[in-house]
Amino acid sequence: MSRNGPLALIFHAIFVIVMVAPILVVCLVAFTPEGFLSLPTNGFSLRWFRTIANYPEFIHAFWVSLGLGALSSFVALLFAVPAALAIARYRFRGRDVLAALFLSPLMIPHVVLGIAFLRFFTSAGLGGSFAALIIAHVIIVFPFALRLTLAAATGMDRTVEMAAVSLGAGGWTLFRRVTLPLILPGVISGWALAFIQSFDDLTMTVFLAAPGTETLPVRMFLYIQDNIDPLVTSVSACVIAITMTALILLDRFYGLDRVLAGKGDTGR
Amino acid sequence: MSAAAEERSARAPWALTAPALMLFVGVLLIPLAMTVMLSFHDWGQYKGIEPVFILKNWHEIATDPYYAEMFWRTFRIAILTTLLTALLGAPEAYILNRMSGRWKSFFLLVILGPLLISVVARTLGWALLFGGNNGLVNKLLISLGAIRSPIPFMFTETGMVIALAHVMMPFMVLSVWAALQRLDPQIENAAMSLGAGPVTIIRRIIMPQIMPGVLSGAIIVFSLSASAFATPAIIGGRRLKVAATLAYDEFLNTLNWPLGAAVATLLLVALVLIVVGSNALIERRYAEVFR
Numbered sequence: 001m002s003r004n005g006p007l008a009l010i011f012h013a014i015f016v017i018v019m020v021a022p023i024l025v026v027c028l029v030a031f032t033p034e035g036f037l038s039l040p041t042n043g044f045s046l047r048w049f050r051t052i053a054n055y056p057e058f059i060h061a062f063w064v065s066l067g068l069g070a071l072s073s074f075v076a077l078l079f080a081v082p083a084a085l086a087i088a089r090y091r092f093r094g095r096d097v098l099a100a101l102f103l104s105p106l107m108i109p110h111v112v113l114g115i116a117f118l119r120f121f122t123s124a125g126l127g128g129s130f131a132a133l134i135i136a137h138v139i140i141v142f143p144f145a146l147r148l149t150l151a152a153a154t155g156m157d158r159t160v161e162m163a164a165v166s167l168g169a170g171g172w173t174l175f176r177r178v179t180l181p182l183i184l185p186g187v188i189s190g191w192a193l194a195f196i197q198s199f200d201d202l203t204m205t206v207f208l209a210a211p212g213t214e215t216l217p218v219r220m221f222l223y224i225q226d227n228i229d230p231l232v233t234s235v236s237a238c239v240i241a242i243t244m245t246a247l248i249l250l251d252r253f254y255g256l257d258r259v260l261a262g263k264g265d266t267g268r
Numbered sequence: 269m270s271a272a273a274e275e276r277s278a279r280a281p282w283a284l285t286a287p288a289l290m291l292f293v294g295v296l297l298i299p300l301a302m303t304v305m306l307s308f309h310d311w312g313q314y315k316g317i318e319p320v321f322i323l324k325n326w327h328e329i330a331t332d333p334y335y336a337e338m339f340w341r342t343f344r345i346a347i348l349t350t351l352l353t354a355l356l357g358a359p360e361a362y363i364l365n366r367m368s369g370r371w372k373s374f375f376l377l378v379i380l381g382p383l384l385i386s387v388v389a390r391t392l393g394w395a396l397l398f399g400g401n402n403g404l405v406n407k408l409l410i411s412l413g414a415i416r417s418p419i420p421f422m423f424t425e426t427g428m429v430i431a432l433a434h435v436m437m438p439f440m441v442l443s444v445w446a447a448l449q450r451l452d453p454q455i456e457n458a459a460m461s462l463g464a465g466p467v468t469i470i471r472r473i474i475m476p477q478i479m480p481g482v483l484s485g486a487i488i489v490f491s492l493s494a495s496a497f498a499t500p501a502i503i504g505g506r507r508l509k510v511a512a513t514l515a516y517d518e519f520l521n522t523l524n525w526p527l528g529a530a531v532a533t534l535l536l537v538a539l540v541l542i543v544v545g546s547n548a549l550i551e552r553r554y555a556e557v558f559r
Contacts, residue, residue: 008363012375015360019379022393022434025404029396037396079288086284098285101292109495109539111512112303115519115532119306120299139296142288200386203497203512207519217498220388224502228395236389243385251377 023240030237032230048234058235060212061219065199068130068215072137073145073194077187079138080145085179088153103143113140114207121208128210136208140201141194148193148254152186189254196246307530317525325530335531342510342535345428346494350486352433357440358482362474364441365448376445383438387498394431395502398422423505431499436492440485447481480554487546491539511535 004012025039032038033045052058080102086092087099105113113136121132156179164178180187202217209218216239223232307325310318329335364375382390397404398421406418421427451474459473497512504510509517511531518528 004363004366008359008366011359012363015356016375016378019382019434019437022390022397022431023382023385024393025396026389026393037399079291082284083288086281090281092278092281095281098289102288105296107491107540107543108300109491109512109532109535111495111497111515112300112532112536115515115529116299116303117295118519119302119525119529120295123302135295138291142292196384200384202386202388203495206497206516217386217388220386220392221498221501224388224392224395228392232392233396236386236392239386239389244381247381247384 026233027237027240029230030234034230037228037230037233048230049238051231052234052238055231057214058216058219061214061216062238064130064213065216068133068137069195069198072134072198073141073191075134076138076142076145076194077149077191080142080149080190081180081183081187084146084149084153088150088156102146105140106143110140110201110203111207114204117204118207128208128213130213133205133208133213133215136204137198137201140204141197144197145190145194148186148190149183150186152183156182185254189250192246192250192253196243199246200243303529304533306526307533309526309529311524311526325527328527329530329534338509338514339511339534339538341425341508342494342512345425345432345500345510346490348425348429349432349436349493350490352429353437353440353489354482354486356433357437357485358444358478361441361444361448361481362478365445379441380438382434383442387435388502390435391431391499391502394427394434394499395422398427398503422503423508425504425508427503428500428508431503432493432496435496435499436489439488439492440482443485443488444478444481447478451477480550483546483550483554487543487550491543494539495535 028039029037030048031044031046032040033043033047034040083098083102087095117132117136118127121127121129121136124132126132160182161174161178164174169178200217201215202221205215206218206221209215214222216235220232220235220239306317308321308323310320310322310324312318360379364372364379367375398406403418403421405421406415409415410418419426421430456469456473459469464472495512496510497516500508500510501513501516504513512535515528515531515535518524518531522528
């Protein structure tokens with residue numbers, strides 16, 4: 001394989017620096033000892049991380065985000081696992097239409113989804129409630145949960161299942177003892193990717209969240225609208241750290257390249 | 269297979285997908301239909317939303333030049349963002365693909381990782397880098413002698429395009445990367461052995477083969493940029509409105525929901541038409557690549 005020339009490597013270095021710079025600068029500014037936005041030139045300080053404790057609305061928003069992400073990803077899987085098994089195993093009329101419908105939340109702008117859910121839940125009397133947020137998040141994370149489960153179900157070795165059937169297993173036992181363990185890596189990765197999507201969503205959630213049900217990105221966004229200070233950088237640094245941890249776990253369990261490369265694939 | 273078993277296997281896929289189907293019809297298709305309906309309702313400062321069927325909102329969007337300007341700005345930003353990601357992302361994907369194993373996966377992780385990091389945090393990073401007239405980017409450009417006086421990045425379309433291109437870049441790199449995986453390295457070697465120089469190889473061998481990847485990446489980047497919310501809201505501020513931030517304002521500040529619904533419906537329809545149309549064009553033009 002031919003190698004990259006010096007020009008290509010310079011381009012690559014600048015490219016990588018520009019890609020990393022905004023994330024790095026947020027993390028660095030978070031450690032400033034000053035009372036204003038600046039790079040930490042006279043030593044590092046955890047001052048702004050400690051300040052977060054004085055803002056209960058950020059702490060509360062963090063728990064809302066965590067609960068929302070965990071719960072909506074779980075509920076999405078309850079619907080996605082049977083659907084993925086059906087799409088992976090059966091050739092039935094309407095299969096392609098169903099697959100397209102289930103992946104459609106990827107195609108619909110989140111601002112449109114936010115408006116549609118705001119209108120819908122307000123007329124249903126659920127406006128601003130946590131339940132409404134859960135249902136809305138189930139819809140937007142569904143494609144991610146479905147896709148990774150579908151990949152696992154498509155690549156699964158059916159002979160083990162057949163052996164179990166020949167030994168008299170059926171229905172729920174077959175699913176719980178044989179099928180589920182076999183697709184579990186895909187299901188767990190689907191949950192993790194769905195969780196990250198839910199945890200990071202701003203555009204749709206900003207329409208639905210009310211005081212008390214604000215998620216962390218919504219709280220951060222509303223805060224940035226008024227003023228940008230070191231506090232919001234330390235909160236961002238925490239969010240980045242959480243996402244990185246989830247990414248590393250995802251990489252360990254499943255392989256990040258498979259998760260990311262699978263983004264354009266509908267499992268057909 | 270017995271008749272009973274056959275009937276069961278015909279019903280099984282529907283039984284398995286029924287819960288998800290009901291969920292999607294109940295809380296996705298119905299709300300979307302309600303939004304389209306809402307765009308035909310009337311609204312007044314004191315009377316609120318009136319469920320009548322009128323074209324008032326659509327007429328306002330069609331005739332008031334404010335909306336034409338706003339939609340034109342939205343699509344202009346999306347087009348420039350798409351061009352920027354294609355011009356930088358495609359070469360980067362090519363360079364990445366030529367790296368050796370360990371470096372390749374490391375840098376792929378560095379470039380694709382940000383995809384999963386909060387958009388608010390990434391945009392905040394750009395706000396810090398741009399930060400007023402003596403932000404880091406301006407300081408760097410001035411010390412390099414590239415510019416004499418600081419360029420305003422905050423609250424400008426330039427800043428929005430740069431920050432959006434950063435947010436969307438992983439999608440472009442990923443898409444070109446996928447196209448490069450289908451490419452046979454032997455063709456490059458064959459061209460070289462026949463006396464083609466590096467420029468000819470890139471122009472005649474590589475470019476035509478990764479073009480479908482660039483174009484499908486461009487569709488993703490364009491549709492996501494045209495409907496982006498966080499980056500235009502933070503970098504553009506309250507004055508430079510795009511479709512998503514305008515809809516947000518109509519819904520949560522002005523409270524003119526029917527007008528906001530009309531803006532959102534128009535954005536959705538325009539994007540669906542553009543995406544479906546260009547997908548069809550690409551698939552016809554590059555039918556042999558997709559096979």
